[in-house]
Amino acid sequence: MTLHRDPTAPFGSIAFDQDPARWMEGSAAFTRPQQQRSRDALERIVASAVGLFSRSGFDAARVSDIASEAGVPVGTVYQHFPDKEALLAAIVAGYRACRMREIRELCTSAEARAASPRQLVELHLDIVFSAFSADAGLLRLIERKRLEDVSVHRDQSMANDVVASLIADLLVERLPDRDPAELRRQVHYAHSIIRGAVVWSVLPTVGELGEGLKVTDTGFAVEALKMALRYLGIDE
Secondary structure, eight states, rough: OOOOOTSHHHHHOOOOOOOOHHHHHTTTTOOOOOSSHHHHHHHHHHHHHHHHHHHHHHHOHHHHHHHHHTTTTHHHHHOOOOOHHHHHHHHHHHHHHHHHHHHHHHHHHHHHHTTTTHHHHHHHHHHHHHHHHHHHHHHHHHHHHHHHOOOHHHHHHHHHHHHHHHHHHHHHHHHHTOOHHHHHHHHHHHHHHHHHHHHHHSTTTTTTSSOOOOOOOHHHHHHHHHHHHHHTTOOO
């Protein structure tokens, strides 16, 4: 991934890890079996669950469907996870740990530290749009769960704060003449407002119906970038 991007290229092109098995390596709720056959079965269970949860939603996905798609008996699923909620919790924890590790690596790279303020704002939006382009189904599920599960809401809010803080730290370093506290506050507001619009664009299963407001619409990210640059007082 390069920060020196083609200005005509679409946002949402960061190649985040799409392998659920690697997500699970960062999940505290996940114990990796010692036997290869058991590891293979567990990886298929997780991949099947991610696909079904993303496509059908949590409530509609049955454990029997997950097992069937994974090619394992239903009892094998229950050997690893006591119920569907535990399976989802393990997936979400692993997914979030993986994505946060990738985002930290992007934001602490030598390239990020040498980037211009505009390039840092582009990176910020690229992170948001890439995540929701690649992981729309799972993030839709997480955002819906936030409405009813306080722990999911808390964990996701903390992750959002970390992403905004990583970008804010870089901008404070690159803009020494600006008030650090005010700049950090503005970055957090920009993150919440733009991410909130992106969340709404994927919450309905069919996506937002308004013209140009799907997360995959190039114009959506371009206009969001213009708004962010103006709000943050950074030259366009």
